[in-house]
Amino acid sequence: xxxxxxxxxxxxxxxxxxxxxxxxxxxxxxxxxxxxxxxxxxxxxxxxxxxxxxxxxxxxxxxxxxxxxxxxxxxxxxxxxxxxxxxxxxxxxxxxxxxxxxxxxxxxxxxxxxxxxxxxxxxxxxxxxxxxxxxxxxxxxxxxxxxxxxxxxxxxxxxxxxxxxxxxxxxxxxxxxxxxxxxxxxxxxxxxxxxxxxxxxxxxxxxxxxxxxxxxxxxxxxxxxxxxxxxxxxxxxxxxxxxxxxxxxx
Numbered sequence: 001x002x003x004x005x006x007x008x009x010x011x012x013x014x015x016x017x018x019x020x021x022x023x024x025x026x027x028x029x030x031x032x033x034x035x036x037x038x039x040x041x042x043x044x045x046x047x048x049x050x051x052x053x054x055x056x057x058x059x060x061x062x063x064x065x066x067x068x069x070x071x072x073x074x075x076x077x078x079x080x081x082x083x084x085x086x087x088x089x090x091x092x093x094x095x096x097x098x099x100x101x102x103x104x105x106x107x108x109x110x111x112x113x114x115x116x117x118x119x120x121x122x123x124x125x126x127x128x129x130x131x132x133x134x135x136x137x138x139x140x141x142x143x144x145x146x147x148x149x150x151x152x153x154x155x156x157x158x159x160x161x162x163x164x165x166x167x168x169x170x171x172x173x174x175x176x177x178x179x180x181x182x183x184x185x186x187x188x189x190x191x192x193x194x195x196x197x198x199x200x201x202x203x204x205x206x207x208x209x210x211x212x213x214x215x216x217x218x219x220x221x222x223x224x225x226x227x228x229x230x231x232x233x234x235x236x237x238x239x240x241x242x243x244x245x246x247x248x249x250x
Contacts, residue, residue, distance in 0.1 A: 006241055007035035007060065009184065009222035012230050022050045029054040031235045037061060037220050041083070042074065048081045059218060060156065060182050062089040062126065066105060071112040075119040085122045085181065087156045093130035096141040106148035113152045124154035124181065129192065132165025140167060146176055158184035159210050164192055170206065173213035182218040194225035199233040201240035208244060
C-alpha cells in the first residue's frame with residue numbers, strides 16, 4: 001500500500017448503510033473512494049455484490065474474533081470476498097491493565113494468525129484510548145502488546161484515540177514501525193466526546209506529521225460521530241488528504 005492509498009471506515013456512515021447499503025457504496029465511489037473498510041462484515045449479505053458493482057476494494061475489515069474464537073469462520077468469509085486483512089476492533093478496557101491479561105490477548109491473536117494464514121488472511125488489532133492510558137513496564141499497554149505479537153500479526157493504529165489516551169501519535173507510530181499497516185485518520189480536539197470529531201484537517205491533530213510517520217500505511221478516514229453530516233465530513237476529509245498530496249508534489 002502506498003501513501004496515496006485512502007479508504008473509509010463504513011461505520012462512519014452506518015445509518016445510511018442500514019437503510020441502503022448498495023446506494024451508500026455507490027455514493028462513496030462517486031465521491032472518489034476506491035477502497036472501504038467494512039465493519040462487522042459477516043452481517044451484511046449485500047456487501048460482496050455492492051463492492052463489486054461499485055468497483056470498490058476492501059483491503060481491511062473490522063470484525064471481532066479474539067473473544068469468541070471465530071477466526072476460522074471469519075477468515076473463510078474474508079477470503080471469499082477478497083479481503084486480505086481482518087482487524088479485531090476492540091478488546092475490553094479491563095483486559096489491558098495487567099501484563100498477564102495483555103499476554104493472554106496477544107496469545108489469542110497469535111493463534112488466530114496461524115488459523116487465518118491457512119486461508120491467506122492476515123489478522124491484526126485496532127486500538128482505542130484505553131490501550132494507551134494503561135501502562136505496563138513503563139510503556140503503553142499497546143506497545144507492550146506489540147512486543148508479544150508474532151511477526152505475522154499487524155496493527156491498525158487509531159491515531160485520534162492515541163491522542164485521546166495521552167500519547168503523541170507521531171511518536172507511537174515511529175515506535176511501532178512497519179507493524180502498522182493501516183491508520184485511522186480522524187480529527188478534532190482529541191477529547192473522548194465523539195461528537196467533537198470534525199473532518200480531517202479541521203481539528204487540532206497534526207495530520208501531515210501523522211501521515212509522514214506512517215508513509216506506507218493505508219489511510220482510513222473515520223468519524224465515530226460528529227455534530228455535522230458525517231458523509232459530507234468524509235468527503236471533505238478525502239479532499240483534504242488529496243490536497244496534501246498535491247501540495248507535496250508541487
